[in-house]
Amino acid sequence: xxxxxxxxxTGVSPRxxxxxxxKGLLVPGRTAGGYRDYTDEHVETxxxxxxLLAAGLNSDMVREILPCMVDDGQFLAPxxxxxxxxxxxxxRRIDTQxxxxxDVRSALTGIISAxxxxxxx
Amino acid sequence: xxxxxxxxxTGVSPRxxxxxxxKGLLVPGRTAGGYRDYTDEHVETxxxxxxLLAAGLNSDMVREILPCMVDDGQFLAPxxxxxxxxxxxxxRRIDTQxxxxxDVRSALTGIISAxxxxxxx
DNA sequence: GTAAAGGTTCACGTTGACGTGAAGGTCAAG
DNA sequence: CTTGACCTTCACGTCAACGTGAACCTTTAC
Numbered sequence: 140x141x142x143x144x145x146x147x148x149t150g151v152s153p154r155x156x157x158x159x160x161x162k163g164l165l166v167p168g169r170t171a172g173g174y175r176d177y178t179d180e181h182v183e184t185x186x187x188x189x190x191l192l193a194a195g196l197n198s199d200m201v202r203e204i205l206p207c208m209v210d211d212g213q214f215l216a217p218x219x220x221x222x223x224x225x226x227x228x229x230x231r232r233i234d235t236q237x238x239x240x241x242d243v244r245s246a247l248t249g250i251i252s253a254x255x256x257x258x259x260x
Numbered sequence: 261x262x263x264x265x266x267x268x269x270t271g272v273s274p275r276x277x278x279x280x281x282x283k284g285l286l287v288p289g290r291t292a293g294g295y296r297d298y299t300d301e302h303v304e305t306x307x308x309x310x311x312l313l314a315a316g317l318n319s320d321m322v323r324e325i326l327p328c329m330v331d332d333g334q335f336l337a338p339x340x341x342x343x344x345x346x347x348x349x350x351x352r353r354i355d356t357q358x359x360x361x362x363d364v365r366s367a368l369t370g371i372i373s374a375x376x377x378x379x380x381x
Numbered sequence: 382g383t384a385a386a387g388g389t390t391c392a393c394g395t396t397g398a399c400g401t402g403a404a405g406g407t408c409a410a411g
Numbered sequence: 412c413t414t415g416a417c418c419t420t421c422a423c424g425t426c427a428a429c430g431t432g433a434a435c436c437t438t439t440a441c
Contacts, residue, residue, distance in 0.1 A: 194364035
């Protein structure tokens with residue numbers, strides 16, 4: 140599969156896919172002519188990359204986590220044990236972020252309900 | 261209170277405070293000599309700005325929300341009724357963001373527990 | 382064999398929330 | 412009345428995740 144096909148299947152731009160490769164997140168094969176050659180597994184990898192980036196992880200962190208994400212979760216890729224502390228830090232960061240989002244969410248709820256009460260007078 | 265005092269009390273850099281003013285989020289008085297003059301209420305405002313920015317709102321959104329945030333939540337500042345749809349959109353964005361964070365969080369939990377089981381062998 | 386469609390590698394542009402000097406004005410203390 | 416600490420306004424630098432051309436090469440179809 141070439142880059143525009145992967146782009147269509149993932150909804151991610153070709154430029155972004157090349158960027159992921161530049162950052163070591165997504166490593167395609169190459170054809171004789173130098174074209175990037177992607178497999179079906181790359182589709183799933185791109186999906187994971189997007190999820191991790193959307194959660195606010197930077198590309199360095201994504202590069203470390205990706206090889207540790209295995210389907211069944213039964214075993215861990217070699218080297219991933221050393222990163223547990225890093226992952227726990229990231230998890231705490233996520234917990235903080237979720238708490239902040241909840242705070243703002245409930246503040247918005249307060250404003251909205253006050254506004255609707257106002258409109259309903 | 262001058263800018264460095266507010267910076268100490270809020271933990272926010274003077275540069276950031278000037279930036280908030282440039283964006284219309286924080287409007288201090290001015291002394292005869294042209295110095296910014298902040299009150300105790302500005303401390304609370306800065307706290308709110310930081311919370312909103314930390315939740316991923318941009319400064320335009322923060323500028324719209326800030327005047328709608330009143331202490332008791334009983335009434336709404338004039339003009340805020342018109343922004344309810346905007347706030348509801350923002351709330352949906354936050355819900356999406358929270359869901360994404362939860363996904364990544366649980367993925368990390370899986371990796372970490374697998375890693376600890378591995379280390380415990 | 383040639384034209385169109387799509388690929389390649391630079392390399393500079395964008396956006397948001399600031400950081401970081403530069404050049405100079407203000408203020409309290411001595 | 413001068414020094415030093417703090418302030419002011421420009422104005423350019425930063426960083427991450429890409430967007431956007433430019434100049435050129437590959438592949439497929441006719």
